[in-house]
Amino acid sequence: MKLFFNGLLPIGTALFLLFTSCSKEATTEIIPPHEVAVKDTVFTMNNNADKTKILELVNAARANGCNCGGEKMAPVGPVIWNTRLEQAAYLHAQEMQDSGYFSHTGATGTNAGQRITNVGYKWAAYGENLALGNLSEEQVVAGWLNSPTHCQVIMAARYREMGVALIGNFWAQEFAEPK
Numbered sequence: 001m002k003l004f005f006n007g008l009l010p011i012g013t014a015l016f017l018l019f020t021s022c023s024k025e026a027t028t029e030i031i032p033p034h035e036v037a038v039k040d041t042v043f044t045m046n047n048n049a050d051k052t053k054i055l056e057l058v059n060a061a062r063a064n065g066c067n068c069g070g071e072k073m074a075p076v077g078p079v080i081w082n083t084r085l086e087q088a089a090y091l092h093a094q095e096m097q098d099s100g101y102f103s104h105t106g107a108t109g110t111n112a113g114q115r116i117t118n119v120g121y122k123w124a125a126y127g128e129n130l131a132l133g134n135l136s137e138e139q140v141v142a143g144w145l146n147s148p149t150h151c152q153v154i155m156a157a158r159y160r161e162m163g164v165a166l167i168g169n170f171w172a173q174e175f176a177e178p179k
Contacts, residue, residue: 069148
C-alpha cells in the first residue's frame with residue numbers, strides 16, 4: 001500500500017499543479033514600450049535647416065562674445081556639427097510637429113539628455129534650444145541670442161558639438177560636451 005501511495009503522490013501533485021495553475025481570468029496583453037531611436041538605427045533625415053549657415057551663425061556669436069540678458073559672455077571656441085545631435089534634434093522636432101506640442105519635455109516624458117542618449121551619443125553635458133515659427137536661420141539664431149537662457153546655451157564654453165533640425169516650423173538645437 002505504501003508503494004501504491006508513493007507512486008501516486010508525484011502524479012497527484014502534478015495534476016494538482018496543472019489544474020490550479022490554470023486561471024479562468026483573462027490574460028493581460030503585454031505591449032512593448034514606444035520604440036525609440038538607438039545608436040544603430042538607420043533612417044533618413046529630411047532636415048530643412050541649412051547646417052552650414054546655422055553653424056556659421058552660432059560660431060560667429062561664440063567667437064565675438066555677446067550680452068545674454070545683461071550678462072556679458074566672453075568669446076568661446078567654436079562648436080562642430082555632430083550628426084547624432086542632429087538626429088536627436090530631428091526626432092524631437094518631428095515628434096513635436098506630429099504630436100502638435102511645443103516643449104522641452106517629449107510626448108513620453110523624455111528630456112533632451114535622454115533623447116541625446118537614445119541616439120547613441122555619450123555626453124558629459126548638454127543643452128537644448130527650441131523655436132517655433134516660419135523663420136530663417138538668421139532669424140532663429142537672432143531670436144535665441146535675444147533670449148537670455150537660449151543665449152547662455154549657445155555661449156556655454158563647455159559645449160563643443162551641435163546639431164540642429166527644422167521640421168515644418170519646429171526648430172530643435174542640441175549642444176553637448178562629449179564624455
